[in-house]
Ligand code: SF4
């Protein structure tokens with residue numbers, strides 16, 4: 744098995760899926776974890792943005808990684824999504840890349856402050 748080629752295929756698939764996002768936010772109303780979280784990374788739109796950040800090589804803080812791991816994979820967001828993005832599948836793919844070390848968490852020393860910035864379309868970006 745060529746793990747480098749396999750991870751490249753997965754990165755391509757995830758990038759393509761996440762790249763469909765219109766950042767419309769229709770999905771947020773139905774996500775059961777968003778009201779429980781500290782920021783939009785606990786909802787589908789934020790998770791799509793965070794997976795893209797991870798694929799682009801940003802090191803994510805443990806707090807952000809926790810927000811991705813809190814996705815239930817329930818699929819409620821997909822029902823509301825005009826382009827049927829499978830956020831649960833995206834997050835599962837992220838977990839695989841994280842588990843094999845393709846996506847890196849930030850070193851603890853870099854996590855003193857988790858910067859949460861509002862971006863265009865109201866997405867929050869949290870990178871240590
Ligand atoms: S699959 Fe994840 S992001 Fe989508 S509604 Fe369920 S918990 Fe929220």
Ligand code: SF4
Nearest residue numbers: 764765767768770824
């Ligand atoms: S409904 Fe779909 S396209 Fe709109 S923000 Fe959510 S995931 Fe992106």
